[in-house]
Every structure is written in structure tokens, then in C-alpha cells.
Amino acid sequence: MAVTTRDRILDTTAELFRRYGYTGTGLKQIVAEAQAPFGSIYHHFPGGKEQLGQEVILRSGGMYQELFETILGASPDIVTGVRNLFEGAAELLRQTDYADACPIATVALEVANSNEPLRMATAEVFEGWIEAGAARFASAGVPGEKARDVAIVLITSLEGAFVLSRAMRDTEPVRVAGEATVVALRAALRDAA
Amino acid sequence: MAVTTRDRILDTTAELFRRYGYTGTGLKQIVAEAQAPFGSIYHHFPGGKEQLGQEVILRSGGMYQELFETILGASPDIVTGVRNLFEGAAELLRQTDYADACPIATVALEVANSNEPLRMATAEVFEGWIEAGAARFASAGVPGEKARDVAIVLITSLEGAFVLSRAMRDTEPVRVAGEATVVALRAALRDAA
DNA sequence: GTCTATAGAAGGATAGAC
DNA sequence: GTCTATCCTTCTATAGAC
Numbered sequence: 001m002a003v004t005t006r007d008r009i010l011d012t013t014a015e016l017f018r019r020y021g022y023t024g025t026g027l028k029q030i031v032a033e034a035q036a037p038f039g040s041i042y043h044h045f046p047g048g049k050e051q052l053g054q055e056v057i058l059r060s061g062g063m064y065q066e067l068f069e070t071i072l073g074a075s076p077d078i079v080t081g082v083r084n085l086f087e088g089a090a091e092l093l094r095q096t097d098y099a100d101a102c103p104i105a106t107v108a109l110e111v112a113n114s115n116e117p118l119r120m121a122t123a124e125v126f127e128g129w130i131e132a133g134a135a136r137f138a139s140a141g142v143p144g145e146k147a148r149d150v151a152i153v154l155i156t157s158l159e160g161a162f163v164l165s166r167a168m169r170d171t172e173p174v175r176v177a178g179e180a181t182v183v184a185l186r187a188a189l190r191d192a193a
Numbered sequence: 194m195a196v197t198t199r200d201r202i203l204d205t206t207a208e209l210f211r212r213y214g215y216t217g218t219g220l221k222q223i224v225a226e227a228q229a230p231f232g233s234i235y236h237h238f239p240g241g242k243e244q245l246g247q248e249v250i251l252r253s254g255g256m257y258q259e260l261f262e263t264i265l266g267a268s269p270d271i272v273t274g275v276r277n278l279f280e281g282a283a284e285l286l287r288q289t290d291y292a293d294a295c296p297i298a299t300v301a302l303e304v305a306n307s308n309e310p311l312r313m314a315t316a317e318v319f320e321g322w323i324e325a326g327a328a329r330f331a332s333a334g335v336p337g338e339k340a341r342d343v344a345i346v347l348i349t350s351l352e353g354a355f356v357l358s359r360a361m362r363d364t365e366p367v368r369v370a371g372e373a374t375v376v377a378l379r380a381a382l383r384d385a386a
Numbered sequence: 387g388t389c390t391a392t393a394g395a396a397g398g399a400t401a402g403a404c
Numbered sequence: 405g406t407c408t409a410t411c412c413t414t415c416t417a418t419a420g421a422c
Contacts, residue, residue: 019306019307020216020303020306020307021214021216021302021303022217023213023214023216023217024215024216024303024307026414026415026416027415027416027417028414028415028416037388037389037390038389038390038391039387039388039389039390039418040388040389041417042416042417042418043387043388043389048416048417049415049416049417097306098305098306099305099306105302105356106299106302106303108356108359108360109214109298109299109302109355109356109359110213110214110217110299110303112291112292112359112360113212113213113290113291113292113359114212114213114217119360119362122360123360123361123362126357126360126361127361149369149372149373152357152365152366152369152370153350153369153370153373155353155357156350156353156354156356156357156366156369156370157346157349157350157353157370157373158353159352159353159356159357160348160349160350160351160352160353160354160355160356161349161353162353163298163301163302163349163352163353163356164319164345164348164349164352166301166302166305166306167301167305167312167315167316167319168316168319168320169312169316172345173345173349176342176345176346176349177345177346177349177350179342180342180346180350180373180377183377183380184373184376184377187376219396219397219398220397220398220399221396221397221398230406230407230408231399231407231408231409232400232405232406232407232408233406233407234399235399235400236405236406236407241398241399242398242399
């Protein structure tokens with residue numbers, strides 16, 4: 001079949017991590033949902049839960065980055081792209097009962113002071129997002145020294161808005177944070193002129 | 194003594210939640226660190242871990258709000274106050290090995306789609322922070338309809354910056370988010386003139 | 387190699403001694 | 405009422421049957 005057991009485990013784990021976090025997701029829960037025998041986890045991931053977590057973090061981070069790129073690439077200009085990104089996130093939240101937000105933020109907070117290998121994986125993802133965002137903003141006309149800052153503002157705004165929107169079950173924080181990010185981006189673009 | 198067993202349990206739990214999250218913190222771990230017998234948890238919190246979690250969330254939220262008010266109240270003007278708030282957060286992160294950030298964000302993400310009573314507690318805290326911030330910005334001269342938005346920008350920026358800074362072990366996200374929040378606040382204040 | 391059964395530790399919760 | 409001992413479940417991980 002097109003999807004291997006290994007991929008099914010990775011996909012299922014990513015989904016469960018997003019909803020229940022790292023410590024809140026059990027290996028038995030994963031294999032049950034992925035319709036795989038328990039032993040297949042240790043067959044495909046000899047390092048156990050930690051190895052599985054690492055791969056899920058890096059993989060989800062990469063997929064989310066591709067989603068960013070797709071949305072921004074499909075927009076006529078960078079300002080519209082950023083606006084579409086936040087509006088799409090708000091809509092997706094609403095449609096998924098406020099579950100479908102950042103795939104790694106919950107895990108990132110859980111492991112930041114308790115699991116160094118996993119913390120490093122989340123840091124690697126965030127750093128990758130920042131660099132990708134900075135490159136895109138720079139090529140859109142944001143001055144070099146400002147491009148990284150704008151990328152950080154975008155990502156921190158979105159992450160923080162996810163925290164509040166998921167807790168409050170309201171898209172308001174995502175919408176407001178999106179507007180603020182657009183304003184910050186416009187200001188940075190003005191500096192270039 | 195000045196501090197009761199109940200308070201010691203609440204303080205200890207708040208600290209452990211911040212570091213390990215809700216599911217990552219065990220009741221046995223709590224009583225061990227609080228130097229209390231195991232039974233005292235169910236004596237003081239008959240509702241078990243969930244009741245304890247609820248009280249910790251609301252209490253930590255209130256204490257953090259007081260901290261906001263203290264910092265903003267001690268600053269000569271609102272812009273300086275917001276700057277001090279982010280700078281203080283960055284310094285505290287650095288000093289505490291990037292553990293001392295938002296006391297409830299980790300729990301908020303963990304429970305958002307898995308524990309409705311606890312989700313409501315986190316939502317109550319965030320809504321309280323937004324309203325307190327909006328009131329303060331309004332009295333500082335931000336037009337009424339903008340005051341709530343600025344408060345949301347402040348809180349989402351800080352929360353998102355905490356996620357990145359803790360994961361990356363770098364204060365850069367908090368500092369950049371702080372600058373952006375100051376810029377947004379200044380723009381809102383200009384609208385009033 | 388795929389899968390089941392189970393080990394050994396830790397989880398939350400409770401009963402009852404004192 | 406304070407505290408201890410224990411219950412039952414669930415956790416990660418492993419051993420070994422097929």
C-alpha cells in the first residue's frame with residue numbers, strides 16, 4: 001500500500017501530540033489508533049518514545065514549513081500572504097474544534113526543561129522556520145537586518161495566538177495577532193523605501 | 194507556621210506544572226517536594242488532581258496578573274512599562290534556566306482539547322488578563338475600541354515569545370516580541386491624538 | 387520479522403490504622 | 405484528622421512465541 005506502517009505511526013503520533021502533548025500520549029494509544037501491533041513501535045523506532053518523538057517533531061516542523069511556503073507562494077504579495085496565513089489558521093482552528101494549531105508547541109513547552117534531546121529538536125524546527133521566514137521577507141524587500149525580526153514577530157505572534165485561541169475557543173486572538181503582524185511587516189517594508 | 198500545608202502544595206504544584214506540565218507532574222512528586230504526606234492532597238483537594246489543577250491555574254493566573262500590575266504601576270509611563278515587562282521576563286528566563294515563564298501556558302495547551310474543566314480555568318485566566326490590560330491601556334490613552342486589541346497583542350506576543358525562547362534557550366524572541374509590542378502600543382497611542 | 391504476552395515502574399486514587 | 409499501606413490501572417519497555 002501507499003502508506004507504510006512506519007508512516008502511519010508517525011502521522012498518528014503527530015496528531016495525538018497536537019491534541020494531548022508528549023507525556024499525555026501513550027504508546028499503546030498510538031498503536032491502537034495507527035492499527036499497528038505494539039511491537040512495531042520498537043521495530044521501527046528502537047530508541048522508543050523519545051526517538052519517535054524526535055522524528056515526529058522534525059517531520060511535523062518540516063510539513064508545517066511547507067504549508068507556510070505554499071500559502072505565501074500562492075499569494076500575490078507578501079502582505080496578503082501573511083494575512084492569508086493567519087486567516088487560514090483561524091479558519092482551520094474553528095473547523096477542527098480548536099485542535100489543529102501548531103503541531104509542536106505543546107510538546108515544545110512540555111520538554112523545554114525536562115528532555116534535552118527533544119528540546120533540541122523543537123529548537124531546530126523553530127530556528128528553521130525563522131530562517132525560512134527571514135529569507136522570504138528579505139526577498140520581498142524587508143531590509144536585511146529587519147527580516148529576521150519580522151520572521152520572529154510572525155512566528156511568536158502565531159504561537160501565542162494559538163495558546164489563547166485554543167484556551168478561549170475563539171479566533172479573536174489569531175485575528176488580532178494577524179492584524180498586528182501585518183502592521184509590523186508594512187512598517188518594515190516602509191523602512192526599505 | 195506562616196505557610197500552611199495547603200499553600201505549600203499549591204506553590205509546589207504551580208512550580209512543577211510550569212516545568213513539566215499537567216500530565217508530566219505526578220501527585221507523588223508533588224507531595225514529595227512539598228514535604229507533605231500523600232493523603233493530604235485528597236484531604237485538601239477532594240476532587241483530586243483535577244481540582245488541584247484548577248486551583249493552581251486560577252491562583253497562578255492571579256499572581257501573574259498582580260506581577261503585571263506591579264511592573265506597569267512602577268513605570269513612569271505605559272510604553273516604558275511594557276518595555277520593562279518584556280525585559281524583566283527575558284532576564285528572569287535567563288536567570289532560571291529558561292523555566293520561569295508563563296505559569297499556565299504549558300497546561301493550557303495540554304488541556305485545551307482533553308480536559309474541559311481545566312480548559313475553562315485557563316480561558317478564565319486569559320480573559321482576565323486581557324480585560325485588565327485593556328483597562329490599563331484605555332486609561333493610558335489608547336482609544337476604547339483599540340485597548341482590548343493592544344492587550345491581546347501584548348499577551349499573545351509574550352506567550353509566543355516564551356515558547357520560542359524556552360525551546361531555543363535564547364532571549365532573542367522575547368526581546369524582539371517586546372520591541373514589536375512597544376511599536377504597536379505607540380501606534381495605538383498615536384491614533385488617540 | 388510480526389506480533390503477543392508480560393515484566394517492572396509509576397500513575398491516580400482509596401481504605402483504614404492510629 | 406494525619407498519615408501509611410495498598411489497590412488497580414496505565415505507562416514504557418522487553419522477551420520470546422510463531
